Amino acid sequence: MPQRPLNRILYIEDEEDIQRIARLALERIGKFTVEVVGDPLKAMEAIAAFGPDLVLLDWMMPGMDGPTLFRRLREDERTKHLPVVFMTAKASAAELAELQQLGAAGTISKPFAPKELPDQLRAIWNALPD
Amino acid sequence: MTDSAASVAAVPKSRSAPVPLQGVDARSLLADRVEQLYWQLPLGVVATVVVSFIAAFELRAGRYAEIVAGWGALVLIISAARMGLYLYWVHYAGRGVVAPEQWLRWLGIAALASGATWGIAASVFFPSHADEQQVFLALLLTGAMAGGISMYAASWPMYAVYGAGIALPFTYVLATFGNRLFTEVAVLVPAFYAVCVAIAWRLNEVFDSGYRLRHAYRRLTDANAELNQRLQQQLAELTEARRQVEASGRKLALFVERSPIAVLELDPDGRIREINRAAELIFSYAPDEIVGESARRLVLPEHHAEFDAQWRHLIETREPLARLRLRNVRRDGIPIVCEWTVTPLVNPGGEVVSVIAQGRDITQELEAERVKKEFTSTLSHELRTPLTSIIGSLQLVNSGVMGEPDKEVLELTVVAERNAQRLLDLINDILDIEKIESGKLTLAPEPLALEDVLREALVLNRAFGERFRVRFELRAEPPSVRVHADRKRLLQVLTNLLSNAAKFSPEGGTVEVSLEQRGARVRVGVHDRGPGIPENFRARIFSRFAQAESAATRQKGGTGLGLAICKRLVEMMQGTIGFADREGGGTTFFFELPVLDAPAARAA
Numbered sequence: 001m002p003q004r005p006l007n008r009i010l011y012i013e014d015e016e017d018i019q020r021i022a023r024l025a026l027e028r029i030g031k032f033t034v035e036v037v038g039d040p041l042k043a044m045e046a047i048a049a050f051g052p053d054l055v056l057l058d059w060m061m062p063g064m065d066g067p068t069l070f071r072r073l074r075e076d077e078r079t080k081h082l083p084v085v086f087m088t089a090k091a092s093a094a095e096l097a098e099l100q101q102l103g104a105a106g107t108i109s110k111p112f113a114p115k116e117l118p119d120q121l122r123a124i125w126n127a128l129p130d
Numbered sequence: 131m132t133d134s135a136a137s138v139a140a141v142p143k144s145r146s147a148p149v150p151l152q153g154v155d156a157r158s159l160l161a162d163r164v165e166q167l168y169w170q171l172p173l174g175v176v177a178t179v180v181v182s183f184i185a186a187f188e189l190r191a192g193r194y195a196e197i198v199a200g201w202g203a204l205v206l207i208i209s210a211a212r213m214g215l216y217l218y219w220v221h222y223a224g225r226g227v228v229a230p231e232q233w234l235r236w237l238g239i240a241a242l243a244s245g246a247t248w249g250i251a252a253s254v255f256f257p258s259h260a261d262e263q264q265v266f267l268a269l270l271l272t273g274a275m276a277g278g279i280s281m282y283a284a285s286w287p288m289y290a291v292y293g294a295g296i297a298l299p300f301t302y303v304l305a306t307f308g309n310r311l312f313t314e315v316a317v318l319v320p321a322f323y324a325v326c327v328a329i330a331w332r333l334n335e336v337f338d339s340g341y342r343l344r345h346a347y348r349r350l351t352d353a354n355a356e357l358n359q360r361l362q363q364q365l366a367e368l369t370e371a372r373r374q375v376e377a378s379g380r381k382l383a384l385f386v387e388r389s390p391i392a393v394l395e396l397d398p399d400g401r402i403r404e405i406n407r408a409a410e411l412i413f414s415y416a417p418d419e420i421v422g423e424s425a426r427r428l429v430l431p432e433h434h435a436e437f438d439a440q441w442r443h444l445i446e447t448r449e450p451l452a453r454l455r456l457r458n459v460r461r462d463g464i465p466i467v468c469e470w471t472v473t474p475l476v477n478p479g480g481e482v483v484s485v486i487a488q489g490r491d492i493t494q495e496l497e498a499e500r501v502k503k504e505f506t507s508t509l510s511h512e513l514r515t516p517l518t519s520i521i522g523s524l525q526l527v528n529s530g531v532m533g534e535p536d537k538e539v540l541e542l543t544v545v546a547e548r549n550a551q552r553l554l555d556l557i558n559d560i561l562d563i564e565k566i567e568s569g570k571l572t573l574a575p576e577p578l579a580l581e582d583v584l585r586e587a588l589v590l591n592r593a594f595g596e597r598f599r600v601r602f603e604l605r606a607e608p609p610s611v612r613v614h615a616d617r618k619r620l621l622q623v624l625t626n627l628l629s630n631a632a633k634f635s636p637e638g639g640t641v642e643v644s645l646e647q648r649g650a651r652v653r654v655g656v657h658d659r660g661p662g663i664p665e666n667f668r669a670r671i672f673s674r675f676a677q678a679e680s681a682a683t684r685q686k687g688g689t690g691l692g693l694a695i696c697k698r699l700v701e702m703m704q705g706t707i708g709f710a711d712r713e714g715g716g717t718t719f720f721f722e723l724p725v726l727d728a729p730a731a732r733a734a
Contacts, residue, residue: 015515021522028531060511111518111554114525 006125010052011036012043012069013087014061021114022056030118040064044072047079054105054125059088067099074103085124087112160230162341166284167237168223171216174281175209178244182209185251185270194258201254205247212240234285241278241288245295248274252300257307268315271300272322279330284337289330297323392468396485400425400441403484412468412491414461425487430457430465445482448474455492466493506564513557520550559691563674566698573616573702577726580652581608583617584645587624591632600632601640608645611652612726615703623699626692627656627719634660634717651722659716663709671709672697696721 009032013019019036026032035050037043040061047055055073059066066086073079083105086096096107106124108117182205189198215236222228252271256264275296282289297319304316386393392409396402402421410417413428420427429437437456444451450473458468470489474482524547526532528540535543565571588602595602631641635658644655663671675690700707705723712718 015519017519018515018522021519021526024526024532025522028526029529111514111521114522115529 002125002128002130004053006032006053006122008033008050008052009035009054009056009121010043010047010050011056012040012046012061012066013056013058014038014040014063015058018058022112022117025114025117026121029115030121032118032121040066040069043069044076044079047073047082052082054083054085054121056085056087056108056121059086059110070099070102070104083125083128085121157230158345159338159341160234162344163284163337164230164233164237165223166337167282167288168216168219168233170281170284171212171219171237171240174244174278175212175216177277177281178205178212178247179209181270181274182206182247185267188266189255189259189263194255197254197258201247201251204250208240208243208247212244215240234288238288238291241282241292242295245274245278245292246299248296249299252296253303256300256303271296275323275326279326279333282330283333286327286331286334290327293323293326293330390490392487392489392491394425394487394489396425396487398445398482398485400485409489412460412466412489413458419461428458430459433457444472444474444485448476448480448482450474456489458489466491467496468492503568503570506561510557510561514554517550517554517557521547521554524550556691559695562695563691563698566695566702571702573619573699575614575616575703577612578615578617578620580611580613580615580654580723581645583615583620584608584624584643584654587621587628588643590621591625591628594629595632595641598632598635599637600635602628602632603640603642605642605644605657609647611645611647613652613703613723614726615723616699619699620703623696623721624654624656626696627721630692630719631656631658631660634658636660647725648722650725652725653720653722655718655720657712657716657718659712659714662711662715662717672707 009026011019011022011026011034013022013036016038019038023034023036026034035046035052037046041063043055057066057070061069066088070084070086073082073084084103085105086099086107087110088096088107099107105128108120112120182202186198186202219233223233248271252267256267259267275293278289278292278296282292301316301319304312304319307313386406389406390408392412393406394402394409395404401424405413405415405417405420409415413420425441426434426437433456440451440454450471452471454470454472456468456470458466460466468489469492470487473486473488475484475486477483524543527535527543528547562571584604588604591602628641628643635641639659642655642657644653644657646653646655672693674694697707700721700723703723705721707719707721709717709719
């Protein structure tokens with residue numbers, strides 16, 4: 001369990017409506033500091049600028065899909081240890097297992113329940129090793 | 131006694147009785163003899179009449195004309211009687227009315243009578259006539275005696291009777307004539323008679339052996355005829371069998387020719403021997419373009435190595451292959467995918483003599499499958515994304531984090547959230563059933579403590595129950611039972627059963643949940659006090675989109691897919707699902723799963 005509580009979350013999601021709902025849920029219910037990025041190609045600079053504790057990553061996005069972006073993050077020295085949680089509507093058991101093996105911190109299935117989202121993320125955060 | 135019995139018993143039982151020689155049987159010989167004698171009869175009668183007429187003519191002169199005429203009349207009467215006997219025989223012979231012995235007896239009497247007429251001629255005319263007539267008479271009598279031999283060749287006793295009829299009176303007349311020469315001749319007559327009988331006996335022997343030969347020949351002929359007949363019959367059977375084989379061959383050829391399945395016959399080296407019409411159409415080759423060519427011509431070049439390996443394996447193992455998918459290629463170079471059933475034909479020596487390949491073009495099917503899969507996946511994403519926004523927004527509003535909404539507004543947004551959730555459930559169910567039925571759903575089974583999963587399901591569904599003012603309650607402290615199952619899917623099954631029970635329970639009611647181990651299986655029961663399952667709905671309750679026709683079901687919602695999904699999920703976990711009427715009203719839905727640890731081990 002990490003020493004400090006979860007605070008800064010970067011959410012990478014192309015759908016504006018869902019961005020808004022997730023941001024409201026995380027800010028209003030979870031009291032987190034949230035930054036949302038709509039374009040996965042701008043994710044790296046957003047991470048550098050914002051410095052999140054955890055990245056919440058959508059699976060299906062135009063331009064670059066979640067798993068590809070995730071692999072990029074793993075390859076980069078600066079973001080290698082950044083916890084990443086996937087948010088997905090599809091993904092077979094095998095695909096999820098593969099991502100878990102690559103080091104994904106967890107998955108949240110879509111459609112998500114906004115009320116429960118902060119608790120789900122805290123549970124994943126608390127389960128992380130130091 | 132015992133000793134002899136024992137020794138008898140020691141003799142092998144299979145020792146057969148001596149087989150009677152397949153010789154001439156006495157009765158058929160007798161019958162044949164009768165036949166021979168009777169056939170000679172008319173000739174004898176004619177000879178008798180002719181010779182008697184000559185004799186009567188020669189002897190008529192002198193004082194005894196009346197006696198000669200009388201004798202002539204006697205000869206005619208006896209001849210008529212003999213002819214009558216012959217005709218009688220012709221008419222009745224072979225009908226079995228008269229025994230052969232009887233025929234012989236009658237003929238014997240006739241022979242004696244015939245002989246006796248000559249005897250009478252001797253005894254009456256010899257003393258009364260002149261010398262030259264006596265010489266004629268003597269010649270006539272010896273002639274009659276000698277001539278009889280051929281008549282009665284088939285039976286020497288018959289001849290002996292006939293000859294005696296002549297010889298005895300003649301000898302007597304000669305001996306009592308009182309002439310020394312005649313007395314000496316009287317000794318010669320019996321001697322001549324004896325020689326004639328001896329000749330007759332010898333002829334009889336010849337007749338008998340002749341008969342044996344005839345008999346053997348007849349048997350041979352019969353056997354030959356029978357053999358011929360049997361050959362004819364077998365030939366007829368063979369012809370019929372061949373006709374049938376040809377007919378079924380034609381039928382088979384027609385089946386193959388008209389079949390929509392491509393049928394190819396290949397030799398063990400993989401060269402094409404024959405193709406049917408469907409194969410011509412699928413691969414757009416004419417038979418003379420492809421027959422004699424290697425089957426590789428029908429396989430995409432980049433898959434040749436793989437095909438060669440498969441072919442070698444087929445020839446080595448001689449095992450038929452089913453549902454073999456090959457990347458084939460048409461004459462125009464267009465690649466297709468075919469599914470093949472390949473059957474090697476093996477001779478009694480174990481060698482592959484021919485290979486029959488039946489295939490169908492599944493290119494379009496695969497494409498349709500791919501499109502369907504893509505569509506399902508797109509549908510899944512495109513339907514869920516907007517629902518995520520809708521449900522999420524409404525949840526945020528209804529939870530009050532956005533500020534306390536107006537009471538009437540809240541009522542509407544709650545309705546909106548519930549119905550959006552219902553739509554999502556429907557979509558999830560449809561996608562689930564599609565995945566299950568296309569075999570794409572894979573479970574992730576793990577050892578689970580079933581009672582824990584059950585408790586979790588009760589907690590998860592408590593809120594849903596409250597909406598219908600129904601409480602879920604464990605019937606008793608559940609036993610600890612481990613099962614090998616997919617946790618998420620097991621929860622899905624329990625959620626379905628619990629929500630169904632809640633929907634159909636009366637307000638303020640209780641849904642009881644039970645867990646009991648029954649030997650190697652564990653049964654989970656969900657017991658409600660609902661209205662029960664209508665009779666006409668019972669048979670299809672686990673079918674897709676099955677819902678009892680009632681306003682109540684529509685009001686309470688549900689996709690009609692829940693139980694169908696439950697049934698398939700439970701079956702995928704090696705379980706069974708069912709329902710039963712509950713005593714005191716209501717229904718029990720239950721499912722059974724195999725227990726992970728052997729019950730015997732647990733008992734110990």
